[in-house]
Amino acid sequence: MENFHILLSFSLLSLLISPRTATAQLSPNYYANICPNVESIVRGVVAQKMNQSPIAAPASLRLLFHDCFVRGCDASIMLISPVGDDERSSPDDMTLKPEGYDVIISVKAALDSNPQCRNNVSCADIIAMAARDAIFLSGGPLYTVELGRYDGKISTKSSVVLPQPDANLDLLTSTFAKFGLTQTDMIALSGAHTIGAAGCRSFYNRLYNYSPNQPTDPSMNPGFAQQLQQRCPRFFRPSDFAFLDTTTSRTFDNIYYQNLQRRMGLLGSDQVLFTDLRSANTVNKFASNQNEFFSAFVNAITKMGRIGVKTAVEGEIRRDCRFVN
Template identity: 60%
Template sequence: MANLGELASLAAIVVLAEVAILSSFAAAQLRPDYYAGVCPDLEGIVRDSVKRSMAKSPISAPATLRLFFHDCAVMGCDASVMIVSPTGDDYSLKPEGFQTILDAKAAVDSDPQCRYKVSCADIIALAARESVFQSGGPNYTVELGRYDGKISTTNNVTLPHGDDNLDSLNAFFSTLGLSQTDMIALSGAHTLGAADCSFFQHRTRGKDPSMNPSFDAQLQGTCSKQNFAFLDEVTPVGFDNLYFQHLQNGRGLLGSDQVLYTDERSRGTVDYYASNQGIFFYDFSVAMTKLGRVGVKTAADGEIRRDCRYPN
């Protein structure tokens, strides 16, 4: 007869199997032409709206891309990150990302064919792709058919930290079903945008030997004048592979960026992407597609929100 410990382990395996089956079932509903019959101009509407947002603010693209990651990584790709929190906690995300989604949602709903038929979660996924593509990155296919979640939480939110080592990064991304290669490719999103000095200043003044001394001095000067620095100082609003080239030269802004090169287990992938932008673009597209399948909701446990900020 099995003991209590064995029974508990068996129960845990069964629960994990059920979760995996439900997740796979939800992800199976995703397809690029999901809205072809109800909102045939969806991608064009979102593309034009994101273009307008990017023209208004250079922060729009990186903020929208971060929004997609935070949404999928916390409660699954269900637009729960958009729900207004009573505490005002937005995980330090920039308002330009939220506004980009709200504007795209308004544009979609202004089309009578599309009104209240497209989920906020799918609009986030499309807007993230457009933010990448319109910044010079790959124009990958986006799978659609997500439903919006009905709740949001600020409790027990776990996300990668700017000082995580390779093991911590791999452990986190493995919970999303992503590999080390996926993680490194997605880290390439740091070719866009900036980080507040508080996230990296503790590495300066010689405290982190992996940081290039000239970069160290440069950051000290930057943070004495403003409270942020660009993640890719050369092309901060261009999506390219320079991020990986910076890591080769000890010019990664965050510790979790630079560790991808200092750790020999991931250095080869960094070198590969640094020398071949096409391979980086391909792997990034694959990783974004896999990320977009995490925690997908169905009609049974989700809805199509009329206002992305509030459950119906």
């Protein structure tokens, strides 16, 4: 799956903190007496940003994945290093759109304008809530977000490593398994590609360089390949892109899986979910029943939100999401 990160190392302190202790602090009502209006404030800002830009929703959702799959869900993706040695400076995170960062910064500003909430809501929790609201406001499920994360203090370029967009099923499954996520979880979370887009570089080889005797990936629908070649010619511009779900690119639904059945998955790591018989049945289930997809997605993203949760001992609540206190 494109732009998913795997964790290479933990800080010594994080190894000393029991993951069970960290996740036990999470609660849907964590801010009930700290910032009672946190949910409505976050959703209001996300809705405003989505009205301003169609990129805001998928960009916000991608931030959550990119954050959780490196050092855990601790907003390390937001940190800016003065020497450029931060996660967002890595080649893989350079694809993240500024609209996603802007949503988080804007939510933080809105919360800080409320005296009761000021500097009491972590950036990590803001990312989790903004992603949920982007999903819901795009037509997806409304689910409860567990809250109570603290923000991490470390962000390094070298910690960002991820499977390539042409990753096979074994690599995708093993990557997610490192974080306690099953193959079904991985396939459900891949459904986040029902909104958003990818640059031509991410799937160029499927169009032109698949093999010496077969330039175009044979798992790709020929008509779909021709459409993509028009959007992404051999000498494409850096700004050229295609939608991950060409049918309903702004709606969070199960059409992504139906597209895989039609061999219209944009990335190789998308299409392999259907072409590999070990995962095809799950794709078929989600394609035929949107409620099944929504239920599996909520379960998977809730589990993902518990990865690497920081406690007050190892984290903080940043006054500015871009810098440690």
